[in-house]
Amino acid sequence: MGSTDWPVPSKVLDVPLTAFNTFVLICSSLTMVKALSAIRHGNIKGLQKFLLLTALGGITFLSIQAYEYHHLLFVEGLRLRNSLFCATFFSLTSFHGAHVLAGVIYLLVIFWRSTKGDFTAAHNHRVEVAGLYWHFVDLVWILVFTFVYLL
16 A cells, blocks of 8 residues: 555445444443433442443443454554555544543543442432443544544
């Protein structure tokens, strides 16, 4: 691949796998909504269950991304220096992955704080902020998936 080549994404990238990964991330937004709803109803156990499911969605997303990177780097031989496509792909997706990792850590901190009794039906704004962050990360991924994998 020369420095000016921009391949058709479906010829280089595993679009069905990444579509599944996108589905996983979108489902994790649903579990985040359920976590916030649970605490707003005073349901600590529900908050904890849905926070863990949301974090699991993020961990699953990152695991599939790691699998994809392994395949692209060690089977396909893609490198940042290979082309503008490779540099763009790895920069965008790894930057997003770093934000997913930060979100997973954030969710686990919120989970830990929930075990200390930090949240109630009346006091849950930090859960809401975590949810807004998570939804933003998901929304950004939908854009990345669309523009990098599909177009």
